[in-house]
Amino acid sequence: MSDEQRADWLEACRADGTRLRAAYDDSGSLRPAAAPVATYSSWRGTINVGAGRTLPVRMVSDVTVEPTHRRRGLLRRLMTEDLAEAAAAGLPLAALTASEATIYGRYGFAAATRTRSVEVDTGPRFALHHPPTEGTIELLDPATAYTAVRAVDEAVLARTRGAVGKPSFYAPGDSGARNWADDGPERRARVAVLLDGAGTPRGYVRFVPRDLDGRPGGAADVLQLAATDDAAHLRLWDFVAHLDLVHHVTAALRPDDLLDVALVDPRVVRTQRLRDHLWLRVLDPVAALEARPWRDDGEVVLEVADPQGHAAGRYRVVVRDTTASVTRVDEAAEVRLDAVALAAAYLGDRTVADLAAAGRVEGPGADRLAAMADHAGPTPWCTTDF
Known part of the structure; x- marks a missing residue:
């Protein structure tokens, strides 16, 4: 350094x-x-x-x-x-x-x-069933796009389960002031910003063109694609797919990304790797469980084992209208799990039902907890490395 x-x-x-x-x-x-x-x-x-x-x-x-x-x-x-x-x-x-x-x-x-690492064939086979056309796209350098990028990032944090606020060390890279790998300003990345009719940013894609098989500009690496709504997400993908001379794109997608079902030929997306990204640790089960969304109404007492003590205890969880009230109790537990299983299920990427099937959630109330907790929102998604 x-x-x-x-x-x-x-x-x-x-x-x-x-x-x-x-x-x-x-x-x-x-x-x-x-x-x-x-x-x-x-x-x-x-x-x-x-x-x-x-x-x-x-x-x-x-x-x-x-x-x-x-x-x-x-x-x-x-x-x-x-x-x-x-x-x-x-x-x-x-x-x-x-x-x-x-x-x-x-x-x-x-x-x-x-997160899912993918390669996308953006040649003639790439086509969306209903290509969005709303808004205008402007291709900018990172410094010019930075204000719009920040606005989109804030909107994405507000709407995306699992998203975290970007640490400050992202600012030099996002603005083009520094390429951390090359120890100098960012010279290769381009940013396409999608604007609505009033000029409000709806999304952006940051990408780097690269050569492929000796052909200049035959490929592009998408460093980040962020959108404030689903139509903007697909609009930006349609833009990337029609970059001049580019017919091969690498990117990161959600495990259940909307692009898969929007494509006429979903096989143009090839998954190279599915891997974990954000790791969580629950320190205060009362505050954490009351903040997350829930599905079915119900009531259950769960016991959390935690060798470090932070999450340990028994908790009565009462769900009404997708919101939980959680209190510490001294009652017999109907569900038993450890702090690791609690963290795995917290954002919904892993279901209580699957954890129970794997023996990591136990007790006669496991099915009831699954009905209350599982599928209470979209699959969590985080693009921020730190």
Whole structure:
């Protein structure tokens, strides 16, 4: 990381109120004492939990441990201290994006959203059943598009279950001021902004053209496509599919993206990988469960096991008109699950019914909880890495 990159990153950390933690070992004869052997950062963010409701969330990032210092409890100490502070501060959830899937379950985290890496044939086979035509599209450089991009991002956060607010370190990249990978300004990305008749942004797509099989501009990588409504989503995809000379596009889609059913030939979309993205940890079940949307009316007492204690306890959940009232109780539990299963089901990416079938939700009230909790909103979707 160059001095300029480091300065920009620290400025973004300060803007978010990020707390940087690290562990040091001064016993080595060659390693500088100021070089950390483990790192960890966190800040307060925002997450949409469904039905347009948002909650504050502890965002966790920059989790590293040097290979020479593994299995010494460094990550456990950093994570345990931070989650305890977040819970004490009244934050109901914690979130991260994981590079390894086997690490964070021990701390109560579970994958809560998924994303699909796809390749799209945008040649003659690409056609929509009903191509949207509303609005106008302007092709801009990132700096010119930045105000519109921010407005769309705010609208997407407000409407998308599972979305989180972008950390401040996104601003230099979104505005074109910095390409973090190349250590300089962004020179290749283009941004197409969709505007309605009044000039209000309805969506944007940021993409980078690239050569394919030796042919200039034969492909494009979609870095982000964000829209404030379904028609705008399809309108932007139709724009991407008709870029001059481009017949091969890579992108990330929802697991159940609308594009699949909008296409005349859905096989032009080829899924390369389906993977987890956002991981959640429930710290306050009362606040978290009362904020999410529900489906059927009902009542159930559930018991949450949590070795760290944050979510542990028994809770009576009463659902009326898609809203829950949750209270701690001393009654016998009808449903038993641990904090990891609770996090997996929280946004609805995994259903209570499936978790029960896998033996991760138990008790005579499991079917009732499934009827109350499952399919209470759209599939969660998060495009923000942090």
